[in-house]
Amino acid sequence: MATKKDLMVISDTQKWLVLVSVLLFGIFIYLLSPILSPFLVGIALAYMGDPLVDRLEKLKLSRTLSVVVTFAVLLLILVAIGLILVPKLASQFRFLAEIGPEAIVRFQKEAIPWINQNIGIDLDAIDWSSLGATINWKETGSIVTKTLARVTTSGIAVAAFIGNLVLIPVVTFYLLRDWDIMVERIGDLIPRNYYQRCTKVAYECHEMLGAFLRGQLLVMLALGVMYSIGLWVVGLKLALLIGLVAGLASIVPYMGFVVGIGFALIAAMLQFQDWMPLVWVCLVFAIGQMVEGMLLTPLLVGDRIGLHPVAVIFAVLAGGQLFGFVGILIGLPVAAVIMVLLRHLHANYKGSSLYGKP
Incomplete structure (x- = not known):
């Protein structure tokens, strides 16, 4: 029979194993961040769409048919938004291109003298006329066209972009179809001694991420x-x-x-x-x-997230600095999960002998 000392050794070993696993997972994310964007978007879409699929299942639809119905609804919404917004946004970009030169002229005549007089910053050294001539305002109205033209200079970039667009719905579909199975199998891997505590932490993380x-x-x-x-x-x-x-x-x-x-x-x-x-x-x-x-x-989010605005800004900037666009996507969800873990760690510390309680 294992002694108390043996149990403590095993417990410490498990803690080190968890710590090493987390570090390896962070390194894994860092190394593969250039290809993770479609998978992270797919995970986020599957996570948000799973409640709707579950409700359709309760109406006696199969899981696969429920996912197909969810996809059809999302596709119709996206198409409707595109048909309404894209033409209006294009016209507003054209208007922005038309007032661009006038903006520089008015800034040079009205704002620069006031800045020089009241703030003491000398902006006259900048050649504003050359700046206005350098920017091809007539082409800024077709920003999407210019961006696509720049991207098409690299066949690999085009292939990667198209591949990511194709991967997102594919990944989302399979994740939605097997979401409950994956959650159940992950739960089966949790050591039974820690199952209740891990379930409680996972539920709190789910509540926080869902709220966000x-x-x-x-x-x-x-x-x-x-x-x-x-x-x-x-x-x-x-x-x-x-x-x-x-x-x-x-x-x-x-x-x-x-x-x-x-x-x-x-x-x-x-x-x-x-x-x-x-x-x-x-x-x-x-x-x-x-x-x-x-x-x-208060109505849509409530106080379940518990992230201070400064913490939110730091999470977005830190994620972008460490992992680029992928970091921006996962910064806030990871910060929310860390907040739950810190809350439990704080409670354990306040009740430990290290804090001063028996």
């Missing part, structure tokens, strides 16, 4: 729609583009507000010759912030 992925995405969508409609009512021609950018940037707390109001004020100054539209733009974003803070975030 589903809740935050709904908040971003709601803010994007709200900002776009508000700026459209003000009369801003770039309302849809700025609202979309502000909504996407809202994944980081306050970033959507800062980016959106900055771009909106600049666009309003270029489009209107009056200060009153600037007041209305500020009012739109002020209302958006109040609705987000008092209604959207």
